[in-house]
Amino acid sequence: MISSERALILAPSGRDGMVAAKLLGEANKAATTCASIGELVAGMEEGAGCAMIAGEALQYTDVTPIRHWIEQQPTWSDFPIVILSQRAGKPEAMPILAQLQATLGNVTVLERPFHPTALINAVETALRGRRRQYQSRRYIEESREAEQRLQTALLAGRMGSWELDVVEMGLTGSDQFKACFGSEPKASFVFADLIEAVALTDQRRVQRAFDDGMAGADLVLEFQVRWPDATEHWIDARARILNDRDGRPRTLVGVMSDITDRRAAEAERERLMAAVAAERERTQQALRGERALSGLLLTSVPAGIVAYDTDLRVTIWNPVMERMFGLPAPAVLGRSLAQVIGDGQRETIEHRLRDALAGVSGPIEEIELTTTTGANVVLESQHAPLRGGDGHIVGGAAFFREMTERRRAEEQLRQAQKMETIGQLTGGVAHDFNNLLAAIQGNLELLRKRLPDDPQIQRFIDGALKGAQRGASLTSRLLAFARKQDLKPEPTDLNNLLDGVRSLMERSIGPLITVEYAVTPDLPPAKVDTNQLELAILNLAVNARDAMPEGGQLTISLDQCDEDAELPGRYLRLSVSDTGTGMDAATLKSAIEPFFSTKELGKGTGLGLSMVHGLAVQLGGALRLHSEAGRGTTAELWLPVSSAPVKEVVEMAAETIATPVASTILVVDDDALINMNTVDMIEDLGHTAIEAYSGKQALEILASGRQIDALITDYAMPGMTGVELADRARAMRPGLPILLATGYADLPSGTTTDLPRLAKPYQQSELATQVSRLLVARVEVPS
Structure with a gap:
């Protein structure tokens, strides 16, 4: 204490x-x-x-x-x-x-x-x-430190802070703010002085910007001011309105900085860029001409090259253009280029052609077209004028480079990044959800002990506990999608697994659907997590049931596939096929995305297929979907063959743990709700609990010399993780029993620990067993 x-x-x-x-x-x-x-x-x-x-x-x-x-x-x-x-x-x-x-x-x-x-x-x-x-x-103290950091940042950035009372029009500002207007730190500087310092050409714009800012719009502008010494400077101003308790605009708060040097550098840079551009234009004019588009250039450059005359008729159509558009040169020469390749972009292309004839080189831009073969292509294009030997414009040239594959690769990268981001999000949501479920389940268990033995009350509590357990099941799906589920793959006979899940599956899909099995006998075992695979099969069966509202046939098949171009090695293929409504190409493409569902609102989570996909990938296999609208769907789970045989089940004697004497247990969790619930369950077990809400606070309690018989800590805490706390606690008190309670099934990469773990959410019986093991282990350690 x-x-x-x-x-x-x-x-x-x-x-x-x-x-x-x-x-x-x-x-x-x-x-x-x-x-x-x-x-x-x-x-x-x-x-x-x-x-x-x-x-x-x-x-x-x-x-x-x-x-x-x-x-x-x-x-x-x-x-x-x-x-x-x-x-x-x-x-x-x-x-x-x-x-x-x-x-x-x-x-x-x-x-x-x-x-x-x-x-x-x-x-x-x-x-x-x-x-x-x-x-x-x-x-x-934290507010004071934050203010000091802000002032340091403002000084480092040479920015001055200021505030304007929009009711009284009272202006206050820092020394750096006054320096932006050439004013001394101790000199008086009011809002009228600010407006008067603004250059005449900018005064109306500045006053309008301040009026808009006081009305609620963000104030962002650059303007010129004249200092008392007659020098001119540029100011960058940014501000936002703050409202009072009643929601009325009260104070305009912002920063200002002197950007005179920056504006001068930008002007010099623009001058140099203009000079470079002029020189480049002169060089390009010298290189342009019909000779630059003839011979080896036309056949060796990996880009489509087109030349056209002043009537916009094609005069050159190189082999790359023939390959991209599927049109030979004789079929194109003499025709209008806009008509040949327009296809929905005709207006834009004609505009670029006429710009080229006017002597303007167009920007590099992307266009999407449909070729004569029906293929969609993405092209990067640019247009430029063609000049004759006398310098006069005799036509134009267009350059096309195919970007279809790059766009496809970029889209795949965006999808991968989206899936990774959603995976991280769902992992965090599952962790927080576990904390909530832990508090709900723990309090319900304690409530059951304290309420009278009324059947109706017990029924209410049972219903709440079942709801919490369903929430835990959803958390398990989220963790599987986020690839944070702690899978335990082991050699498994899939024939036996299908026999075990058959009864539950048939009850789940109802009497309107006929189930048939096509299972190859004497197959080798697969390396899978039995519980997760059973859940995946049930998910696929329920999806098939929903696709056959009027009834139909569900076929479960199992065979071996030894060769596959995308999945080298030996695999068992478990297929779930239905005769339902099926999916069109767009729906099939999005089917495994998390939260995507074709069911009505409230009748599906959109996590079923994404969970099955995540499980298959974690096991080293794949999920493949085949479907056509009106012709049903087949979901194939490719599962790796195990090199080890199926382990025989050995009956283990029930573990007997002696009931420990009442002890003092330190409970550490940054979530006050979880901490309070854990303390209540421990005290209900007859022990004394001490609360700590951070690793630092827990170490202070341990350093006080108070008797602590065991430590229970959360893993994810700000400032210090549970593993780091355990290492420092054992350095202070060697032999102290420590239990790691966490909602994460897998700790972050690089984290190693031998601590026993209790998965959230947990019931009081699970907590009691782990606490008993800790305390019994402490008694057995020689002093």
Whole structure:
């Protein structure tokens, strides 16, 4: 227990001090008894959560030391004091209490004789208020640090901050802000001075921008100002309006910076670029001409090259154009180029052709066309004028480069990035969902123990627990899609697996559908995760059922495929085929995307096929879908053949774990809801639980020397992970039993640990088993 959580007791006469200390100790509250005012003040300086003082101890005593200490508290502190007074009915007690409350400030009066519960509640209330004060101190410190970082960043970027009160039109700004207008730091600078400093050509634009900013629009503009020394400077201004509590615009807050040097550099760069462009144009004009489009150039350049005359008729059509458009040169020469390759882009192409004839070289741009063979091609094109020997324009040239494959590769990359991003998102969602389910299940289990044995109440609780378990099933699907599910592949006889899941599958799809099996006997085992594969088969069967609302036939087949171009090696092919509605090409293309569903809103999660696909990839195989609208669907699961035989099932004796004696367990989790629930379940098991909300706080508790018999920690916590906490805790206390409770099935790459793990969400029975193992292991370790 840290010193700031303890209660100081000053009751030098009678038994009140001893009784109060005993009651607080029984309530697991740290308490220190003081013999005098000086000892009490020393304890307050050392650190305490509250003080409990008998009224008679202050009645004839100089309380100046306490008053001085209270007056010297920082602004965030309001130290709580509980006064044990005589019964309020005694008139001599009232003036004294009033004086003490005026002198000591945050005073709570507890009349004697008091009930133990009243004493404990008063102390808990005082300690809770003290904790909030410490939290306020932390917020104040964090705000101060954030402000310092902001000021440092502004100074580093040579930006000045400013605020404009839109009601009073009062302007305040930093020294750097005033420097942007050539004003001294200590000089007065109001909004009228700002507008007056703006160059006459920019004043109307600046005033309109400020008006729009005060109305709610973002203020972003650059403008010229004239300094008092008559020099001209450029200013970059950015600001946004802040509203008051009632939602009305109140303050325009922003930054300004002097960009004079930048504008000068940009002007010089533009001048140099114009000079370079002029030189390039002169060079290109010298190189253009019909000779540049003849001979080897036309046949060797891997780009389509077309030349046309002033009537826009094709004069040159090189072999690359023949291959791309499927049109030989004789069929094109003399025809209008826009008619030959227009196909929906005719207006744009004609515009580019006429620009070229006007002497303008067009930009490089992408167009998408349909060729005479019906294929869609993406082309990168550019048009330029052609000049004769006398320099006059005699036509134009167009260059085409096929970009179809690159566009297809870019689209595949975008899809891969999208799937990776969604995978990361679903993994994080599943982790947070696990935390919520852990709190729900744990509290429901504790609630079941405390409510009367009413069948209706128990039915309600059972229904809630089943809902939580269904949520856990959805989490499992999300983790499988995100590839964070902890799969346990092992050699499995798929014939036996299909026999085991047959009854459940047939009940799931209903009586309207006939199920047939085409299974090849004596197949080798496959290396799969049995539970996840059963779930995948059920998903495929349910999808098939939904595709046959009027009934139909479902066929389950299993055979071996030894050769495949995309999947080298030996595989078993498990196929689920239906005679349902099937899918068109667009639907089939999106079928395995997460959250994609053709079912009505609320009748499907869109995770079924994506989960099956994720499982197949994790196992080293693949999911292949074949479907046509109106002709049903076949889903093929390609599963790798195992090189090892099926393991025989050996009956294991039930594990017997001795019930440990009551112990003190430190529980660490940054989620307050999970922490509170775990503590309640542990205390319900008869142990004492200590809460910590970060690795740093847990290490402070361990360093205090308090007896800790075991540590239970979450993995994902800000500042320090559960594995890092475990390493440092064992360095402080070798042999301390530690349990890692986490919603992640796989820890991040590179993380190694031998810690036992408890998967979230967990039930109290699972927690009890793991805690018993920890404590029994601690007893068995020699001291």
